[in-house]
Amino acid sequence: MRSEFGKRTKRDAYERSEGLCEGILSSGERCCANLKHKRYHFDHVIPDAIGGDTSLQNCAVLCVECHGDKTIKIDIPVIAKAKRNRDKFRGIKKRSTFACSRDSRFKKKINGEVVLR
């Protein structure tokens, strides 16, 4: 489930933005599009899918262009990467190299001696 920003957070974020888009362009500069005459979105700086919260710090006011851009260029690769890392982590946990595990070439005898299978 997506976590959304509260009314207060949105209002505070909009005040902080001073009505100008907080998106960062590929040049590294702030977009600053005037939001008074545009549609805008409240965006999770850290996507909620990977644990971003709904605090003011994690809330960016973005014009439609920046929001669209960020979702395509940043959020999707970031989320994909986070999912990959999670899978990798699971993989590591699954492939245990512990001496007496079934997948291991070694077997631990009851007396504690480790031998090749």
Ligand SMILES: [Zn+2]
């Ligand atoms: Zn923008």
